[in-house]
């Protein structure tokens with residue numbers, strides 16, 4: 082199986098504090114991998130390094146075998162990502178926001194870009210609301226618009242930082258269904274962070290539990306529950322103690 086994201090001995094020091102400590106893990110093709118830890122554990126910091134927004138203090142990250150720090154553009158060619166909150170212009174429509182962002186797809190001519198925008202709006206269920214101003218979108222719709230944006234470049238990997246932050250149970254359910262259908266239909270590998278286990282429990286095949294910048298456990302859900310003969314929530318809480 083192919084490694085899509087490879088994190089090798091990565092540490093990050095911020096303000097003289099080591100907020101990521103020697104992390105090593107792989108996200109394999111086809112995984113929906115949950116990156117789970119409490120507030121301040123280091124999830125966003127790691128995801129920022131994986132998308133080349135900041136550099137590791139030590140170690141290396143590869144996407145599709147390409148070093149993110151050395152060759153960011155090439156490494157991120159097939160990556161869609163939302164790190165922290167997706168940012169859109171509130172006073173223009175969802176469709177227009179996406180059309181502007183699609184211009185960054187230099188591999189596509191304008192006609193293809195516009196077609197792509199309609200395709201991703203349809204995929205995330207916003208086609209009928211595409212002409213509404215973003216300021217009138219619910220939080221769930223903004224998150225879906227964020228996912229639509231991350232799909233504009235036909236990614237094979239999507240990295241989502243706390244995608245369901247602030248969503249109500251219906252919004253969370255819609256988001257889970259969207260992720261599952263994208264993984265299945267387009268063979269997209271997902272790397273998703275959350276501080277809530279139950280939100281990812283229904284969709285992930287693999288988990289990485291972290292706390293205070295360290296990996297506490299990595300594996301697939303079946304081995305975790307069989308190991309401990311407890312439910313996943315209990316096991317997670319044990320790790321976090």
Ligand SMILES: Nc1ncnc2c1ncn2[C@@H]1O[C@H](COP(=O)(O)OP(=O)(O)OP(=O)(O)O)[C@@H](O)[C@H]1O
Pocket residue numbers: 095096100118119120121122123124125126127276
């Ligand atoms: N720019 C910065 N300067 C100094 N410390 C920082 C900076 N950014 C983050 N940190 C610290 O690094 C640690 C990890 O933060 P990070 O945002 O990665 O955690 P997180 O797991 O994403 O948390 P949350 O679930 O709250 O988003 C925290 O202790 C945070 O205070």
